[in-house]
Amino acid sequence: MKKVGNSSCNDGVLLRMGLNDNKAGMQGLDKEKINKIIMEATKGSRFYENELKKDQQVNQRIEKMMQLKEKITTQQLLKAQLQVDKLVIELEQSRNLSSTIVHIDMDAFYAAVEMRDNPELKEKPIAVGSMSMLVREILTEYDPNFTPMGLDEAYLNITEHLEERLNWPEDKRRFFFNTERTTEKGGYSSSPVLFEDNTPLMDDHPEQRDQSVANSVVFGTSAEEVVKEIRFRIEQKTQLTASAGIAPNTMLAKMCSDRNKPNGQCRIAPERQAVLDFLKDLPIRKVPGIGKVTEKMLKALGIVTCSELYQQRALLSLLFSEASWRNFLDISLGLGSTHLEKDGERKSMSTERTFNEINTAEDQYSLCRELCRDLAQELQKEGLKGKTVTLKLKNVNFEVKTRASTVLSSVSTEEEIFAVAKDLLGTEIDSVAPHPLRIRLMGVRVSGFLSEEEKKYQQKSITSFLKSGKETSFLRLHAGKSNQECFTKNSESSPRGSFFDKKRAARQLNSENPPNETVGKQLFHDKKSSAHFVEETKKVTDLQNSNVCKIFTCPVCFEEQSSNNLEELNRHIDECLSGSLVKDTMEIPKNDNSRESTLNFLPQIKSENVDECQNKVDQLAGADQSASTSDSCTSSSTEKFTQITSDKPHRERQPSNLSDIARNVCMKQCLLPKRISEDNEDHFEKTEHTEETSSSCFFEAKGDSVLVCPVCNSEQKTNSLVSFNRHVDVCLNKGLIQELTEKKDFPTKTYNMENSNRVGGLSRGQQCTNPSQGTKRSGLTTSQSVSKKAKSSNSKHTIDMFFK
DNA sequence: GCGGATCAC
DNA sequence: TATGGTGATCCGC
Incomplete structure (x- = not known):
C-alpha cells in the first residue's frame, strides 16, 4: 500500500512534467529553462520524498505501538486503570480554579499588519510593535508580570486586578473611541494612542464632557468586561483585533481564545463541570503541545477528542512514556498551570541558514565561520558562554543531522565556537568522502550555559590561571585533519560582504553573459585569497606549536617546566599528582539540608467527585485483587498513594x-x-x-x-x-x-x-x-x-x- | 551527553 | 502551499 502511494505521487510529478513537455509552445524553451524546470520539480520531489519518509517513520511508530497494545492483557489494563484513577483523585484534589488567566491572541497578526499598512495609510507611522510593546503600554496595567509569547500572543494573570477593580469608580473604567479615525476621511489620525492615559475628564467643561461621554464606553468589573476592555484598547491603539480566552489556567485559556476567533472572546467558568464541558468534544489537536504526530498516534487508538483521551487513560499509561501519559491525563482533566512562569534563563542560542546547495568544503567552512561569527555576536550581547556546540546540517534531500560536542571550558567568541564547529563539520565532510557533502542548510548552536555562579567562579579561576599560566597563554592548537586544518583561520580576505553576498555576486556573474571585468577580478581575488589564507594558517599553526612547546606550566604544582618532551612532562605530573592527592586537610563547613x-x-476538594472516583477505584481494586495474584507492585503502590497526599x-x-x-x-x-x-x-x-x-x-x-x-x-x-x-x-x-x-x-x-x-x-x-x-x-x-x-x-x- | 524527533510561534 | 528560523523538550541510547 505504501509503495503504491509513494510511486503514484512520483508519477504525479512526472506526469505534470510530461504534460508540460508536450504543451504547445514548449519547443521555444531553451535547454537551460527546461533544466530549471526539472530542477524545480526534483527539488519539490526531494522535499516530498522526505515528507513521505518521515510519514512512514511515524507509521512505523504507530505499528509498534499497536503491537504493544495487542500484548496488553485485561489484568494489566485493570491494574493500570486502578493506578491511574488513584492519580486522578490526587489531581482532582489539587485542582485549582481560583486564578483567572487570560490568553490574548492577535488575529491574523501579520496579515492584519499587512492589510493595514499597505493601503494609503502607509505614511502614517503607527507603532504596532510586538506584544511586548502592548506590554508595556496596556497589558501591564492588568498584570505587571504578563508573559508575551512571541509577537502576537500573551498570557495575563488578572486575578489580582479583578480584586482591585471591584472598588474602582466608573471613570477609571471608561475608555474612548478614537473618533478621529472614523470621521476623518482618507485615513485616521497619526496618533492612535488617543486617550491612552486614563486622563480624568475635565469637569469645568461640561459640554466637552458630554460629548466625550457620548464617545466612550464604560467597562464593568467582571473578567469578561476586563478582557473586553483590553481588546478594545488594543484595537483602538493598533487597529488590529484580538481574540481572547479566559479560564482558570493557561492551557484552558489558550484553547479558549481559539474558540471565538477572530475578534471574539470566550470564558470557561471556574467550575469543574464547565471545564469538562468545554473539553468534552474538543479535538485533541487543539491542545497546545499535541501536534501532527501525536494526533496521528492517538487517532490510531481511536482517540480524537479530549473526553476520549480521558476514557483511554489506562491504555495510554501503558503505551506512552510517563511524561506523555501524565500530560494526556492533565489535558483530559483540564489541568494546567495556574500561575505564569517567569521566563526562565535561556538554555541555548543558535543561528541557521538555508541556501541553494553548497557542496564544496571551502564554502562550507567559510559559511560555518560566518554562522559562528553571527552567533558569537549574539552570545556576547547577552554575555553568555556555553559548553556545548552543535552543528546542524540539512542535506539536499532534506535529511537533518545534528552533531554536538561539549568542551571543557565554555566558549563564546567566534574563534572558540568555530574551533569546535569546524571539527564537527570536518567529520561530516570526511564521512561522505570522496563524495561532496551536499547541504542546503547549516546551523550552529551553543548550549550548556554557565550559571551566574559558575561565571563568577570561573572568572576567579581565570585570574589565577593568568597569573600562573602566563606564557602558555590562550593560544589554541587545532589537531589538524587534512581538510579542516586549512580553514582554522577565516578567509578574512573578504572582510566585508558576507558569504552569501559573495555567492550572490557569483551567481549573478554566472547568469550574465559576458563576465564583465570587475566581477571577474573579484572572483579571481576570492580564489587567490583562499589559497592565501591556507598558507597563512599554516604559519600561524606552526608558530603556535613552537611557542607552546617551549614553556609549559605543570597543572598541579604550577611550576614552569623547561622541557618540551611530553613524556618527561607526563612523568613530572605523575609525581606531582601522587603527592598532591594526599595532603588535603582543610574542611569546608557543612551546609544545612533545608533545600x-x-x-x-x-x-479545592469537591467531595462528591472524589467519592465518585473512589467508588470506581474500589470496584477496580476488587477486580484487580481477584485477577492478579502474586504481584507485590499493586499493593505497594497503593501504600504510596496514601502517603503522598500529605505533601x-x-x-x-x-x-x-x-x-x-x-x-x-x-x-x-x-x-x-x-x-x-x-x-x-x-x-x-x-x-x-x-x-x-x-x-x-x-x-x-x-x-x-x-x-x-x-x-x-x-x-x-x-x-x-x-x-x-x-x-x-x-x-x-x-x-x-x-x-x-x-x-x-x-x-x-x-x-x-x-x-x-x-x-x-x-x-x-x-x-x-x-x-x-x-x-x-x-x-x-x-x-x-x-x-x-x-x-x-x-x-x-x-x-x-x-x-x- | 548525543542525536533524532516533535512542537510552538 | 511550502518553507524558514529559533528555542524548548522528550526519548532512547
Whole structure:
C-alpha cells in the first residue's frame, strides 16, 4: 500500500512534467529553462520524498505501538486503570480554579499588519510593535508580570486586578473611541494612542464632557468586561483585533481564545463541570503541545477528542512514556498551570541558514565561520558562554543531522565556537568522502550555559590561571585533519560582504553573459585569497606549536617546566599528582539540608467527585485483587498513594537559594532529576533514592560536603578548598594539555583512532552518571548503578588518567 | 551527553 | 502551499 502511494505521487510529478513537455509552445524553451524546470520539480520531489519518509517513520511508530497494545492483557489494563484513577483523585484534589488567566491572541497578526499598512495609510507611522510593546503600554496595567509569547500572543494573570477593580469608580473604567479615525476621511489620525492615559475628564467643561461621554464606553468589573476592555484598547491603539480566552489556567485559556476567533472572546467558568464541558468534544489537536504526530498516534487508538483521551487513560499509561501519559491525563482533566512562569534563563542560542546547495568544503567552512561569527555576536550581547556546540546540517534531500560536542571550558567568541564547529563539520565532510557533502542548510548552536555562579567562579579561576599560566597563554592548537586544518583561520580576505553576498555576486556573474571585468577580478581575488589564507594558517599553526612547546606550566604544582618532551612532562605530573592527592586537610563547613521551599496552595476538594472516583477505584481494586495474584507492585503502590497526599505541592517545589557554588552544582546534578521524577515513586522511596543518587553521583564523598568543578562538572575527591581550587585552575589548562597530548601519540589515545580525535569523544566518560537516567519511566529501570563511571584501561597516573 | 524527533510561534 | 528560523523538550541510547 505504501509503495503504491509513494510511486503514484512520483508519477504525479512526472506526469505534470510530461504534460508540460508536450504543451504547445514548449519547443521555444531553451535547454537551460527546461533544466530549471526539472530542477524545480526534483527539488519539490526531494522535499516530498522526505515528507513521505518521515510519514512512514511515524507509521512505523504507530505499528509498534499497536503491537504493544495487542500484548496488553485485561489484568494489566485493570491494574493500570486502578493506578491511574488513584492519580486522578490526587489531581482532582489539587485542582485549582481560583486564578483567572487570560490568553490574548492577535488575529491574523501579520496579515492584519499587512492589510493595514499597505493601503494609503502607509505614511502614517503607527507603532504596532510586538506584544511586548502592548506590554508595556496596556497589558501591564492588568498584570505587571504578563508573559508575551512571541509577537502576537500573551498570557495575563488578572486575578489580582479583578480584586482591585471591584472598588474602582466608573471613570477609571471608561475608555474612548478614537473618533478621529472614523470621521476623518482618507485615513485616521497619526496618533492612535488617543486617550491612552486614563486622563480624568475635565469637569469645568461640561459640554466637552458630554460629548466625550457620548464617545466612550464604560467597562464593568467582571473578567469578561476586563478582557473586553483590553481588546478594545488594543484595537483602538493598533487597529488590529484580538481574540481572547479566559479560564482558570493557561492551557484552558489558550484553547479558549481559539474558540471565538477572530475578534471574539470566550470564558470557561471556574467550575469543574464547565471545564469538562468545554473539553468534552474538543479535538485533541487543539491542545497546545499535541501536534501532527501525536494526533496521528492517538487517532490510531481511536482517540480524537479530549473526553476520549480521558476514557483511554489506562491504555495510554501503558503505551506512552510517563511524561506523555501524565500530560494526556492533565489535558483530559483540564489541568494546567495556574500561575505564569517567569521566563526562565535561556538554555541555548543558535543561528541557521538555508541556501541553494553548497557542496564544496571551502564554502562550507567559510559559511560555518560566518554562522559562528553571527552567533558569537549574539552570545556576547547577552554575555553568555556555553559548553556545548552543535552543528546542524540539512542535506539536499532534506535529511537533518545534528552533531554536538561539549568542551571543557565554555566558549563564546567566534574563534572558540568555530574551533569546535569546524571539527564537527570536518567529520561530516570526511564521512561522505570522496563524495561532496551536499547541504542546503547549516546551523550552529551553543548550549550548556554557565550559571551566574559558575561565571563568577570561573572568572576567579581565570585570574589565577593568568597569573600562573602566563606564557602558555590562550593560544589554541587545532589537531589538524587534512581538510579542516586549512580553514582554522577565516578567509578574512573578504572582510566585508558576507558569504552569501559573495555567492550572490557569483551567481549573478554566472547568469550574465559576458563576465564583465570587475566581477571577474573579484572572483579571481576570492580564489587567490583562499589559497592565501591556507598558507597563512599554516604559519600561524606552526608558530603556535613552537611557542607552546617551549614553556609549559605543570597543572598541579604550577611550576614552569623547561622541557618540551611530553613524556618527561607526563612523568613530572605523575609525581606531582601522587603527592598532591594526599595532603588535603582543610574542611569546608557543612551546609544545612533545608533545600525545599514549600509553596502552599489550598486544594479545592469537591467531595462528591472524589467519592465518585473512589467508588470506581474500589470496584477496580476488587477486580484487580481477584485477577492478579502474586504481584507485590499493586499493593505497594497503593501504600504510596496514601502517603503522598500529605505533601502535595510537590511540583511547585523549588530549590532554595544556595550559599555556595559547590552545593549549587551538586544540586543541579542530583536534585533536579529528582524533582522531575514522579510523585509517588519519589515520595515513597525518598531516602533510599537519595542514597542511591549520591552513590552514583559522588563516588567517595565523605559526609555532606562535595565539591563539583564548575568547569569540567566532575566531582572532586577532596574536601579541601585549596586543592579544589587548584583543580579548577587545572581544568582551565586542560584544553591546552589535551591538545598537546593529541599532537604526540599518547598510548591511551590510540585505541579507536576512528573518532577519538574529536573533542566530544575525548571528553566522554569523565562525567558522572546522570542520576535522572531511568527515573522517568518508573519500573523499567529501577536502579542505575555506578557502573557507567569512567572506565579506564590504565591505572597509572598519566595525564589522561588524571583528567578522566 | 548525543542525536533524532516533535512542537510552538 | 511550502518553507524558514529559533528555542524548548522528550526519548532512547
